Amino acid sequence: MKKLLIILAATLVLVLGSSGNFREYYGARGVAVNIADNNSSYIGFECPEMTLYLANGDSTGVISVKNNLGEDVELYFSTPNDILTFSNPTFLYAGEEKLVEAEFRGSQGEYTIPIDIEAFWDNGSAKIPACSVKVVDPAVRMSKVLLSGNTTVPLFTREVWKFRILVESDAGDNYTILDTIPAEFEVLSIAASDGSFATHHPGAGRSCTTKIVWDVYVEGTEFMDVTIATKHNPAGKQEFTSPGSYNLNDGAEIKGLGIVSNPIIVKAVR
Template sequence: MKMTFILAALVLGALLIVGSSGNFRKYESTRGIMVSIVPHDQEYMGFGCEDGYAATVVVDRFSAGYFSAINVTNNLPTDSEVQVALYPDYSGLPVQLGVLIESDTGLPVTLSPGESHEFMGYYMAGCVAPGEYVIPMTMYATWEGGGASISTCPVRLIVRGIPTIKKVLLSGNTTGIPLKTYQEWVFQIVVTNPTNEDLNLTITDTIPAEFNVSLLGTGASAGTYRFWPANAGGCHHGCGGGHGTSPATKMEWNVTVPAGGSEHMNVTIFTRVNGGGQQEFTSCGPHPLNDGAEIKGYGIVSNGLWVSVACGGCCGNCGCGGDGD
């Protein structure tokens, strides 16, 4: 059955006849009480349940998709058709997590005797906080001569966290840097995994052309990494810090970050002597150490790092020319 999605929920009409709970298959009473309870899927209006939930859906932030919400079977002993509609309670969901479940508008599904129907759902997740979100559901069933309001098992949505990345400057000057003097910095890339499973991640970064990478001063807590000149394409073996025509330097770090843990990589860079024989920096003002490292496949980029070079006596502001003279 094709799902119909609307923005406002319709109010349940008075056409549904609310009768027995439908949760018991046998009830006898004399001086005492005898109750025989059967599994949910064997009740008059059977429905699937596992670990207390009709469905458990694992959701990533900024994603959308369909899921099976609940399977309902007409087990009535009277060989009657049943009209079934679900009324989920979405009130516990944050605005960043939208869910629609088939028949939630009040349009019922008709089930013949012994027939089953899989009610589908659709979720739309934005910048929602990781965690578990539960949707209680009430099933209304009507048939000739009767009806029932039944509390089914709820739907559970588990929103997984996503990895985070940040960059921290561990050492090196950030302001008042003189022109044409050797400078060195150490920055750290930190990747954190808030999920409950290990993540295999690829981190990429670009070091601007004003710098070389000190391989001896570089190391990672886990994983493997490589550097290569930006104009060399995807170098895979023997990649160095990028010399020759002094291009920018590319970096790739492949690492498994354990569930609930973090890993880091320390990178040492220093100013180059450019092709004209001048020690960088040769111009004053702000300079990026880099724009930010990226977790590939997630589109997540860290903060960038910037430093400021003093103009000295070359001019009265930071609008000096390329050589700072």
């Protein structure tokens, strides 16, 4: 527990503790009460622990903030050289929590970017050194796009989907792309814009997955189109047999670089 100290002062100053929350409040009345850390801090914030893989111009959520002031607040976010650019201000009602997005404006490389917050409310203001995010703009980028097929499907019905693995590189290099098709699906066809590929089936019978290995030189853009369908399970029933969310494939990975694409997810309903 930390002390909430309120003393006579001409201006309002807020001091930030190392955990990323306001720990002490200096204000205009001579009383003191106790507050808890974390949840009852005045402005709570959290940056993602994972590395963000972004290219110049990409936008994503970079910091989560919560207003515990007891009144509405306007927040202005900034970073050195505006390498992360925010649509300021962000307005939060009392008790509101929000994930704030920013646009990355940088070149290829690895960055650790500190975020500062300036907060304004009716009874005061504060400058807050918040947290840092790690951003990597790699020489190669990868994504998945659903080209055809439904994202909501009925149970016990054969469905067909076609998706694309898209690889972009400014450097020009050889890459090995790995992907996994879960056991609920069969691969109907694969077509690549360039390079060579192979499939492997670890496991046995109808319960095995399909592993795709694609070796390709990329300078600019290359892609692989994969067509899959739900198959019969080991009991002979047509997938999907249970409602829920299913990955058409796991996130494709660029071997040796740790770069993973988004998965494509569909929902089975009764």
